[in-house]
Amino acid sequence: MSARTRQSFSELSARERARALLDPGTFRELLGPFERLKSPWLPLQDIVAQADDGVVVARGTLDRESAVAAAIEGAYQGGSIGEVSGAKIAGALELALRDCERGRPVRPLLLLETGGVRLQEANLGLAAIAEIHAAIIALRRHVPVVGVIAGLVGCFGGMSLAAALCSHLIITRQARLGMNGPEVIEQEAGIAELDATDGTDIWSLMGGEQRYATGLADALVEDDVAAIAVAVRNAFRSATAPRSEQVEEFGRRLAAIDAQAPPSPAQLRTLWARARRP
Amino acid sequence: MEQLKFSYPARQTLSRRVHVGVVGSGDLEVLMEPSPDGQAHVSVTTSVAGFAAVWQHVLDRFFSRFDGAAAIEINDAGATPGVVLLRLEQAAEALRE
Amino acid sequence: MSAAPGAAARSGAGERWFEALTGQAGLRPAGPRSVRVADAPLGGERARFIAVVPDGGNRFPRARCGEVGLDEAWALAREVRRVMAEDLDQPRRALIALVDVTSQAYGRREELLGIHLAGAAAADAYASARLAGHPVIALLIGKAMSGAFLTHGYQANRILALDSPEVQVHAMSKESAARVTRRSVEALEELGERIVPMAYDVRSFARLGLVHRLIEGVNAATPAATDVERVRGELLAAVTDARGAARDLSSRLTSAAAAQLRRASIEVRRRLTEQWDAR
Numbered sequence: 001m002s003a004r005t006r007q008s009f010s011e012l013s014a015r016e017r018a019r020a021l022l023d024p025g026t027f028r029e030l031l032g033p034f035e036r037l038k039s040p041w042l043p044l045q046d047i048v049a050q051a052d053d054g055v056v057v058a059r060g061t062l063d064r065e066s067a068v069a070a071a072i073e074g075a076y077q078g079g080s081i082g083e084v085s086g087a088k089i090a091g092a093l094e095l096a097l098r099d100c101e102r103g104r105p106v107r108p109l110l111l112l113e114t115g116g117v118r119l120q121e122a123n124l125g126l127a128a129i130a131e132i133h134a135a136i137i138a139l140r141r142h143v144p145v146v147g148v149i150a151g152l153v154g155c156f157g158g159m160s161l162a163a164a165l166c167s168h169l170i171i172t173r174q175a176r177l178g179m180n181g182p183e184v185i186e187q188e189a190g191i192a193e194l195d196a197t198d199g200t201d202i203w204s205l206m207g208g209e210q211r212y213a214t215g216l217a218d219a220l221v222e223d224d225v226a227a228i229a230v231a232v233r234n235a236f237r238s239a240t241a242p243r244s245e246q247v248e249e250f251g252r253r254l255a256a257i258d259a260q261a262p263p264s265p266a267q268l269r270t271l272w273a274r275a276r277r278p
Numbered sequence: 279m280e281q282l283k284f285s286y287p288a289r290q291t292l293s294r295r296v297h298v299g300v301v302g303s304g305d306l307e308v309l310m311e312p313s314p315d316g317q318a319h320v321s322v323t324t325s326v327a328g329f330a331a332v333w334q335h336v337l338d339r340f341f342s343r344f345d346g347a348a349a350i351e352i353n354d355a356g357a358t359p360g361v362v363l364l365r366l367e368q369a370a371e372a373l374r375e
Numbered sequence: 376m377s378a379a380p381g382a383a384a385r386s387g388a389g390e391r392w393f394e395a396l397t398g399q400a401g402l403r404p405a406g407p408r409s410v411r412v413a414d415a416p417l418g419g420e421r422a423r424f425i426a427v428v429p430d431g432g433n434r435f436p437r438a439r440c441g442e443v444g445l446d447e448a449w450a451l452a453r454e455v456r457r458v459m460a461e462d463l464d465q466p467r468r469a470l471i472a473l474v475d476v477t478s479q480a481y482g483r484r485e486e487l488l489g490i491h492l493a494g495a496a497a498a499d500a501y502a503s504a505r506l507a508g509h510p511v512i513a514l515l516i517g518k519a520m521s522g523a524f525l526t527h528g529y530q531a532n533r534i535l536a537l538d539s540p541e542v543q544v545h546a547m548s549k550e551s552a553a554r555v556t557r558r559s560v561e562a563l564e565e566l567g568e569r570i571v572p573m574a575y576d577v578r579s580f581a582r583l584g585l586v587h588r589l590i591e592g593v594n595a596a597t598p599a600a601t602d603v604e605r606v607r608g609e610l611l612a613a614v615t616d617a618r619g620a621a622r623d624l625s626s627r628l629t630s631a632a633a634a635q636l637r638r639a640s641i642e643v644r645r646r647l648t649e650q651w652d653a654r
Contacts, residue, residue: 013300030650031643033297033309040639044570046279048325048353050301051309057647075302083572087643094644095651117521117546119556124572124637126521126546127585127627130529133495134624137502158525158546164495179491179522180481187554188481189437205487216489243492244499247452254449254488259434262484 007225010151010174014056014071017111017150020225021232022060022069030057031088039082041121050076053084057092063233066099067107068092074113074153081114081159082121086128093135093145100142107236108139110147110166115181116157129158136165140242144168146235148228149175149208149217156181164216165244168235170228171208171217178206204265214272216243280327284337286318288347296372299365306354306362308369313349324354332359340366346373388517388541388595389428389441389475395603396473396610397424403450409433409441410450417469418611423458425451426473427527437482443523444480448493451527455500459507469510469614470501474528475517475541478548494526501530510617512610515577516595519544532617533587533626535609539595542577549575571636584633587613587626 012020019027031037033051042049054076058069070089072079081089089110096106117125136145147166149155154176155163163169163177171177180188182196195201204210212220218240221231243250253272257263263271295311313319318341322333336359344366354362393401393411401411401424409430414421429441438444443451455470462468479485479494505511513519513528515536524544528534536542545552553560567574571582581589590609593602620626627633628641 028653031646033307034295034311035646037639037643037646041570041572043279045566046325048279048301048323048355050307050353051297051351059651059653073300075300075305083637083639084643087640088647091644091647095647119546119552120570120573122546122573123544123580123583123585124640126524126529126544127583127637128640130498130525131624131627133498133525134502134530137499138506138623158522160491161495161498161522161525164489164492165499177491178486179479179494180486184551184555185481185483185486188551189483193437194483194486205483214489216492242499244452244495245503247449247456247496247500250489250492250496251449251453254445254493257488259436259484262487265487268487 004226006222008223009225009228010172010223012225013075014073014111014113018056018058018069018071021109021229022058022067023062023064026060028059030059030092037084039084039121041083041124045120047120053082053088054079055085055088057088062107062109062236065107065236066105067109068096069109069111071111072113077118079114079153080116080118081125081129082118083124083128086125086132090128090131090135093132093139097135097139097142100139105143107143108145109232110145110162112147112149112155112159112163113153114155114157114159115153116159126158129162132162133165136162140167144236144239146170146232148232149177150228151175151223154178165242167240167242168219168238169217170219170221170231170235171211172221172223173208174223175208176203176206177208177211177217210265210269213269280324282322282324282330282333284320284322284334286337286341288313288316288318289345290347292346292348292373294373296369298368298372301353301355303355304357304361306352306357306365308365309351310348310369310373313347316347318346318348318350320350320352322352322354326356335359336362339363344370346370389426389473392473392514392516392598393424393426393428395598396607401426407433407446407450409438409447410454412454414468417471417607417614420466420469422469422471422610422614424471424473425454427451427476435480435482435484437485438480441475441477442480443476443494443526445485445488445490445493448490448497448526452496452500455497455504458509459504462509467508469512470504471610472501472511472513472528472531474513474515474519474524476520476523476527477518478520479522479526494522497526498530505530505532506622508622510614512613512617514606514610515542515544517541520548521546532620532622533613534585535588535590535613536577536581536586537593537595538577538589538591539593540576541595543575544577544580545575582632583636584630585627587616
């Protein structure tokens with residue numbers, strides 16, 4: 001048994017993450033920073049535009065199969081989706097779909113580190129997310145769409161729906177997945193509803209381990225490059241019905257919930273235990 | 279937001295282009311590619327206005343050791359001079375790889 | 376958001392238009408009361424109309440003002456898939472989504488129980504119906520906001536909107552966005568005047584090239600019979616248009632308006648296509 005040093009995946013930039021997951025030596029970036037296709041909207045608001053608008057799209061292979069990775073840079077504007085960053089993800093998925101339809105399958109990999117729509121581009125970000133959803137749903141007929149949520153920012157807003165649309169979702173313990181960020185919930189519903197500073201509470205609701213234990217994610221992995229790379233490859237080899245199609249099952253689960261006395265996170269793990277997932 | 283431009287004499291041509299960094303809070307990205315005219319040119323876009331003299335000082339320090347004819351684009355979100363120098367030196371190092 | 380009388384009256388557009396267009400209340404015996412579903416004639420066909428309306432008695436307290444919550448999103452998924460199953464060997468009915476939704480539901484129960492998945496299931500159902508050949512038409516008659524719009528309406532082949540002050544589209548309510556960005560509502564509105572994608576009003580939204588038809592001269596709040604007939608005509612035209620066209624969302628990039636205000640979205644795709652295969 002060889003001793004191997006763990007290499008943190010979440011500490012890598014988006015570009016480094018995409019490079020680390022694709023087969024060694026196959027990473028080829030499309031529309032990189034030197035193309036300078038930046039946000040047309042941020043400079044109008046005195047916000048410095050990043051040259052790649054916070055998304056890295058790269059072709060390569062996964063287990064020698066043609067692939068495309070779209071990685072969101074969480075450190076830029078909270079990984080939020082603007083016109084260009086959204087178009088890069090949607091466009092990459094649309095091209096993967098085109099190739100699949102022509103009999104040349106492409107494996108799509110989404111590295112999700114995002115708070116959702118970039119408010120400074122509001123309606124164009126939201127529109128792009130709808131196009132991302134459309135592309136994932138169409139692509140899933142041909143090939144599994146695999147998502148990874150590794151941590152720090154997590155996956156929120158409209159992109160949490162994209163995560164839920166993935167055929168396979170890989171998540172780490174430190175990652176969070178939810179539709180609304182804790183701060184927004186506290187702001188909208190009050191601190192009695194949710195205290196955004198209570199980390200234990202937040203992770204118990206929407207942390208990676210909870211999501212995995214309640215069947216809302218498919219693999220719980222260490223924050224380690226090699227472990228995530230293995231999980232990604234395994235994901236493309238398995239075939240399960242996407243959870244966003246399991247309307248009967250989740251309808252039953254929701255009907256069984258007493259909204260006046262909802263289960264605790266721990267109780268939900270028992271109710272929605274992984275073993276019972278069809 | 280402020281845009282600043284600087285130029286420096288140069289001796290070495292660049293054989294490639296490199297990119298380092300992220301425009302995160304307190305950080306910056308550096309795009310470095312061959313300059314078209316044999317001189318080094320730096321274009322800075324920074325979220326914090328009013329620090330032209332500090333940028334001059336940092337770049338003077340960088341170019342005291344770097345003689346590449348580079349066209350450098352910096353997109354900065356409030357990095358300290360130390361971080362700016364670090365990123366520039368990372369880029370210079372990447373050129374050597 | 377409280378269920379104040381004013382709020383209820385303002386957000387009655389969904390029920391009003393649903394009943395005007397279908398002649399029915401559209402309540403399903405299994406509920407929830409917030410999702411209305413009915414078939415009604417549209418031209419020579421039957422179309423399935425679907426609306427999400429406020430239900431002050433919603434079993435989830437955070438979904439009582441017209442938000443799309445857990446029950447709403449799963450019900451939408453169920454109803455759309457029901458239409459798909461019924462029409463497998465039949466002509467594919469059009470699905471008309473009447474959109475007046477203030478937001479997704481914000482709450483700890485919602486997050487715990489996976490509202491993000493519920494929303495995804497509804498979007499999945501609508502998109503799958505579209506891909507299966509059902510024309511999906513979204514008619515914006517009120518608010519079309521963030522996650523709620525993604526869930527109910529944004530997967531449509533064609534988006535129609537009433538040219539009315541009640542109709543607003545955005546990623547976050549003005550009050551919430553003001554709080555999150557620490558600006559005043561007035562400052563946000565000024566930004567929206569300079570920066571079109573940040574605006575809330577439907578006319579600005581229509582400039583982005585995402586709207587197939589902006590229907591003018593119709594009273595959104597209190598439609599007359601003639602208004603309803605006009606809208607019915609527009610819906611039918613959109614259905615016919617969608618049936619003859621591609622089943623994807625590409626029309627949102629080929630409109631004349633998109634050529635102006637979605638230039639970067641088009642250019643990104645052009646360059647990705649160019650660079651897709653290694654030379």
